[in-house]
Structures are given as structure tokens and as C-alpha cells.
Amino acid sequence: MxxxxxxxxxxxxxxxxxxxxxxxxxxxxxxxxxxxxxxxxxxxxxxxxxxxxxxxxxxxxxxxxxxxxxxxxxxxxxxxxxxxxxxxxxxxxxxxxxxxxxxxxxxxxxxxxxxxxxxxxxxxxxxxxxxxxxxxxxxxxxxxxxxCSTIALTLTLKPIVDNFNLKSVRVSTMQAVSGAGYNGVPSMAIVDNLVPYIGSEEEKMESETLHLLGSFDGSKVVDADFNLSASCHRVPVIDGHTEAVFIELDDDFDIDDIKNTMSNFKALPQQLNLFSAPENPVIIKDEDDRPQPRMDRNAGNGMAVTVGRLRKDQAFDNSFKYVLVGHNTIRGxxxxxxxxxxxxxxxxx
Ligand SMILES: NC(=O)c1ccc[n+]([C@@H]2O[C@H](COP(=O)([O-])OP(=O)(O)OC[C@H]3O[C@@H](n4cnc5c(N)ncnc54)[C@H](OP(=O)(O)O)[C@@H]3O)[C@@H](O)[C@H]2O)c1
Structure with a gap:
């Protein structure tokens, strides 16, 4: 032990x-x-x-x-x-x-x-x-x-970065109150309300995600080379961050390829069978009304990220969008x- x-x-x-x-x-x-x-x-x-x-x-x-x-x-x-x-x-x-x-x-x-x-x-x-x-x-x-919000986003981006040419990511978060700690958000600020600002959160999401998806040359990290913009918001949910993600690729794609790439994603923790590793780091839901924090935050014992509403974005070329939920105090x-x-x-x- x-x-x-x-x-x-x-x-x-x-x-x-x-x-x-x-x-x-x-x-x-x-x-x-x-x-x-x-x-x-x-x-x-x-x-x-x-x-x-x-x-x-x-x-x-x-x-x-x-x-x-x-x-x-x-x-x-x-x-x-x-x-x-x-x-x-x-x-x-x-x-x-x-x-x-x-x-x-x-x-x-x-x-x-x-x-x-x-x-x-x-x-x-x-x-x-x-x-x-x-x-x-x-x-x-x-x-x-x-x-916490970076981990959930990055887990879903990793299979995309590995298999497609990612051009840009825009993400809008709906973050649980537990993310601010026990004394973090007063109930008078959040019940019947949402707060459209979380200090330093957008900067952290933008810099950490590019760092994590970059490369390490033995002495320094070279950030990933795509544009990322985050807008972060606190909502009256106890646990589980929800994020609406908008992706643009360099090339045309088949949405089923994106779906299969995400749902088949496995990596070193799964190969090593580490105790806390979820069987599938990214779980895809086909129901129109999923994922939801109350129903999906505990997927894979809270260690998997659930993705739903995966669809082509008709408004922009080579684009798609999805919604994710990840447990902020467990996986996050x-x-x-x-x-x-x-x-x-x-x-x-
Ligand atoms: N909540 C999340 O979802 C989340 C996600 C990712 C990262 N984090 C990070 O994790 C850290 C903890 O967050 P949290 O949500 O658990 O906060 P929290 O509920 O406010 O807990 C803070 C803890 O730190 C202790 N502490 C406070 N001041 C201290 C001091 N001067 N010396 C020693 N211990 C002290 C507290 O002890 P007492 O009870 O004795 O005061 C308590 O155990 C933060 O850096 C946060 O940014 C949080």
C-alpha cells in the first residue's frame, strides 16, 4: 500500500x-x-x-x-x-x-x-x-x-485533435456551484439566477487546453495550434459542469466519423487498467435531451465525460457542435x- x-x-x-x-x-x-x-x-x-x-x-x-x-x-x-x-x-x-x-x-x-x-x-x-x-x-x-471545466473539454477534444485538423473551438460553460468551494457562491447570488462571470476561468480554460493538447520536446511545451475562445458562467446546479462546444475543422467531415472517434477513444489509463480510469473516457448519448448534470455527472463513477446533441453546424463550413457534462469535483x-x-x-x- x-x-x-x-x-x-x-x-x-x-x-x-x-x-x-x-x-x-x-x-x-x-x-x-x-x-x-x-x-x-x-x-x-x-x-x-x-x-x-x-x-x-x-x-x-x-x-x-x-x-x-x-x-x-x-x-x-x-x-x-x-x-x-x-x-x-x-x-x-x-x-x-x-x-x-x-x-x-x-x-x-x-x-x-x-x-x-x-x-x-x-x-x-x-x-x-x-x-x-x-x-x-x-x-x-x-x-x-x-x-475542472478544462478537463472535461480537453478529454472530448483529444480524439478530435488526433484524427482531424482542428481549426477553432468556442465553448460556453454552465458551471456548478460546488466548483467555487463550500463558501464560494452565496445562495442569494445564485438561487433563481445565474452569474455570467467566473474570475480567471476563461483564461485558464484557454491557456490550459492548448498546453495539454500541445507537444513536449523534452525541455518545453509547444502549445496546440488552434484558436480557442471560452465564455464561463455559474448556474444553480450543485455538481456537474455543462459545456456547449462549437468546433470548426479545416476540412469537410462525416459526423458519424466524429461520433465513432469520440466513443472509441481509449488511452494509457485504460490500457494500464488503472483503478480510477473509466472504461470509456467519453460516452456519447443519442437522446435529444441529454446530457444533463443530474443524470450524467456520475457516468463512469464520475470519471467519464458525457457528450450529447452531437450534430453538424449548418451555419458555418466544416463545423459541428455538441454539449458535454463532466463531474467537476470528481473528474474535474x-x-x-x-x-x-x-x-x-x-x-x-
Ligand atoms: N471545487 C472544485 O470543483 C474544484 C475543481 C478544481 C480545482 N479546485 C481547486 O481545489 C482547491 C480547493 O477547492 P475547494 O473547492 O475544495 O475549496 P474549499 O471547499 O474552500 O476548501 C478549502 C480547504 O483548504 C483549507 N484551507 C483554507 N485556508 C487554509 C490555510 N491558510 N491553510 C491551510 N489550509 C487552508 C480549508 O481548511 P479549513 O476547513 O480548516 O478552513 C479547506 O480544507 C482550490 O485551489 C480550487 O481552485 C476546485
């Missing part, structure tokens, strides 16, 4: 880590860390548990520690981070001296030699780790996963970090 710790363990993503790691075949939770408001308390007393599933018995009595490496159990090998970004920027580096840090926070996502990875999309970026350790003189390292956050850690455990540790 690999012993793991969770930073930000009491938060929305921290709770997902705990739920997904309960009964994991390779990882065992040994340490839970949060702010000094929670440190010193039993996890069950420190946490307002919000998930539908009960808090696992195995974590209830763990005493929450301070978020610094000196307070972390020495037996821990991998630290999952769901810290607020501003705090993660320093703390994750402190942990990387000795631990593998699998982070959800955006603090280190686009930094040189720090891999931003979706295992089905760009596992080769893990080759940056050697340079990262040498540059910083660390025994551990940091690996990051993308923003905790599940993404865990899949990264499973790949690292298989390939590196």
Missing part, C-alpha cells in the same frame, strides 16, 4: 478525495491537513460533511494536522492537495522537498518543468519530473491537474489527481 495525505481535507475537494480513496486498492489515507481552524480536532468534528455518501468510518477519528511538512506523518508518500491557490503556491513547494504532491490548485499548473497532466491526454509530460527535481534539489515533485478535481497518482505509482514510484 502507498500511504497518502490530503491537504485541504475538510473542503469540497478534500471530501471528494476522502470518498474516492475509501477502499482504494493501492492508496491508504494516513494524514489529513487543513487550516489552523481545524488542526488538532478530530476530522469528524472539524468538517461540515456535504456529500450524499456517509463520511467513511476510517477517517472520523483522524486528528487533523497543520498544513506543513513537519506536521505530516513521515510514512506518507503521496500528498494530495486541494488548498486555496494563494496558499498552495508556497506550501506545495515545501512538501515537494520530500513528498510527491498531486495538486488540484492552479498555483503551479503552467510552470516550467511542472507537469500539467490528464493521463488520457498527455502522460508524456511526466518526463518533466527529472528536470524539476534537479532544478529544485527536491526528493519529491509536484504534478498538477487542470481546472479529486478524481483527476488520484488518476495522476495512479499513473505515477504505476510508472515512476
Amino acid at each position: 502507498v500511504n497518502v495525505g490530503i491537504l485541504g481535507a475538510t473542503g469540497m475537494v478534500g471530501q471528494r478525495f476522502i470518498q474516492l480513496l475509501d477502499n482504494h486498492p493501492d492508496f491508504e489515507i494516513k494524514a489529513l491537513a487543513a487550516s489552523s481552524r481545524s488542526a488538532g480536532k478530530k476530522y469528524e468534528d472539524a468538517t461540515t460533511w456535504y456529500l450524499d455518501e456517509e463520511m467513511p468510518e476510517s477517517v472520523r477519528d483522524i486528528v487533523v494536522c497543520e498544513t506543513n511538512p513537519d506536521d505530516m506523518d513521515n510514512d506518507v508518500d503521496i500528498v494530495f492537495s486541494s488548498l486555496p491557490t494563494e496558499f498552495a503556491a508556497k506550501v506545495e513547494k515545501d512538501f515537494a522537498r520530500d513528498y510527491v504532491v498531486a495538486s488540484n490548485a492552479s498555483a503551479h499548473r503552467m510552470k516550467k518543468n511542472i507537469p500539467l497532466v490528464i493521463p488520457e491526454v498527455n502522460p508524456q509530460y511526466l518526463d518533466m519530473i527529472d528536470a524539476q527535481q534537479k532544478e529544485n534539489d527536491w526528493d519529491g515533485f509536484i504534478v498538477t491537474n487542470p481546472n 478535481a479529486a478524481g483527476a489527481s488520484i488518476l495522476n497518482a495512479e499513473l505515477i505509482n504505476d510508472k515512476i514510484l
Whole structure:
């Protein structure tokens, strides 16, 4: 077994880590860390548990520690981070001296030699780790996963990029409130309403997607060469981001080829049979009224992205459009970090 710790363990993503790691075949939770408001308390007393599933018995009595490496159990090998970004920027580096840090926070996502990875999309970026350790003189390292709306979009774009000449992507998101954290969006702002702005989200979607779908030449990433424009919106849904995606290719195409390419898409995590890997990363629905967040966010245990309303776009040449739903705190956050850690455990540790 690999012993793991969770930073930000009491938060929305921290709770997902705990739920997904309960009964994991390779990882065992040994340490839970949060702010000094929670440190010193039993996890069950420190946490307002919000998930539908009960808090696992195995974590209830763990005493929450301070978020610094000196307070972390020495037996821990991998630290999952769901810290607020501003705090993660320093703390994750402190942990990387000795631990593998699998982070959800955006603090280190686009930094040189720090891999931003979706295992089905760009596992080769893990080759940056050697340079990262040498540059910083660390025994551990940091690996990051993308923003929640980026992961769902990029998983659907990967089979398209690999098989067609992609010219442009426009995406309009309808993002769940859990994406902003437990105290993120006041109910008075979102009930009976939507908010047409999520700070930095559009910039993250645009830059991270092109980075993930780019190429790594052994020393740096060259971004993918297509135009991408995102418009991001918060809607009164608890979990599950919905995105309307508009694609333009260089050439004419058959919509059934697009459909087959997406639904047949499999990659390294499926070949390696990693525990959290969905059998099909992209699931296509033919019903006119799918996907919907309540019905489709848990597809593939929350690790698959569901695509529907796939159709030719008659208004523009060589164009098609679709709607996707992905679970933002599972595939878009905790599940993404865990899949990264499973790949690292298989390939590196
Ligand atoms: N929610 C999503 O869908 C999603 C998706 C992708 C990425 N992320 C990223 O994941 C991170 C966590 O998001 P979240 O939604 O889980 O936030 P959250 O619900 O607000 O939880 C924040 C966690 O960080 C801890 N914390 C806050 N300030 C701290 C400090 N100064 N020192 C140590 N710990 C501190 C909190 O502990 P206390 O309970 O003790 O205050 C809590 O455990 C963020 O970087 C976010 O951008 C979130």
C-alpha cells in the first residue's frame, strides 16, 4: 500500500478525495491537513460533511494536522492537495522537498518543468519530473491537474485533435456551484439566477487546453495550434459542469466519423487498467435531451465525460457542435489527481 495525505481535507475537494480513496486498492489515507481552524480536532468534528455518501468510518477519528511538512506523518508518500491557490503556491513547494504532491490548485499548473497532466491526454509530460527535481534539489515533485471545466473539454477534444485538423473551438460553460468551494457562491447570488462571470476561468480554460493538447520536446511545451475562445458562467446546479462546444475543422467531415472517434477513444489509463480510469473516457448519448448534470455527472463513477446533441453546424463550413457534462469535483478535481497518482505509482514510484 502507498500511504497518502490530503491537504485541504475538510473542503469540497478534500471530501471528494476522502470518498474516492475509501477502499482504494493501492492508496491508504494516513494524514489529513487543513487550516489552523481545524488542526488538532478530530476530522469528524472539524468538517461540515456535504456529500450524499456517509463520511467513511476510517477517517472520523483522524486528528487533523497543520498544513506543513513537519506536521505530516513521515510514512506518507503521496500528498494530495486541494488548498486555496494563494496558499498552495508556497506550501506545495515545501512538501515537494520530500513528498510527491498531486495538486488540484492552479498555483503551479503552467510552470516550467511542472507537469500539467490528464493521463488520457498527455502522460508524456511526466518526463518533466527529472528536470524539476534537479532544478529544485527536491526528493519529491509536484504534478498538477487542470481546472475542472478544462478537463472535461480537453478529454472530448483529444480524439478530435488526433484524427482531424482542428481549426477553432468556442465553448460556453454552465458551471456548478460546488466548483467555487463550500463558501464560494452565496445562495442569494445564485438561487433563481445565474452569474455570467467566473474570475480567471476563461483564461485558464484557454491557456490550459492548448498546453495539454500541445507537444513536449523534452525541455518545453509547444502549445496546440488552434484558436480557442471560452465564455464561463455559474448556474444553480450543485455538481456537474455543462459545456456547449462549437468546433470548426479545416476540412469537410462525416459526423458519424466524429461520433465513432469520440466513443472509441481509449488511452494509457485504460490500457494500464488503472483503478480510477473509466472504461470509456467519453460516452456519447443519442437522446435529444441529454446530457444533463443530474443524470450524467456520475457516468463512469464520475470519471467519464458525457457528450450529447452531437450534430453538424449548418451555419458555418466544416463545423459541428455538441454539449458535454463532466463531474467537476470528481473528474474535474479529486478524481483527476488520484488518476495522476495512479499513473505515477504505476510508472515512476
Ligand atoms: N471545487 C472544485 O470543483 C474544484 C475543481 C478544481 C480545482 N479546485 C481547486 O481545489 C482547491 C480547493 O477547492 P475547494 O473547492 O475544495 O475549496 P474549499 O471547499 O474552500 O476548501 C478549502 C480547504 O483548504 C483549507 N484551507 C483554507 N485556508 C487554509 C490555510 N491558510 N491553510 C491551510 N489550509 C487552508 C480549508 O481548511 P479549513 O476547513 O480548516 O478552513 C479547506 O480544507 C482550490 O485551489 C480550487 O481552485 C476546485
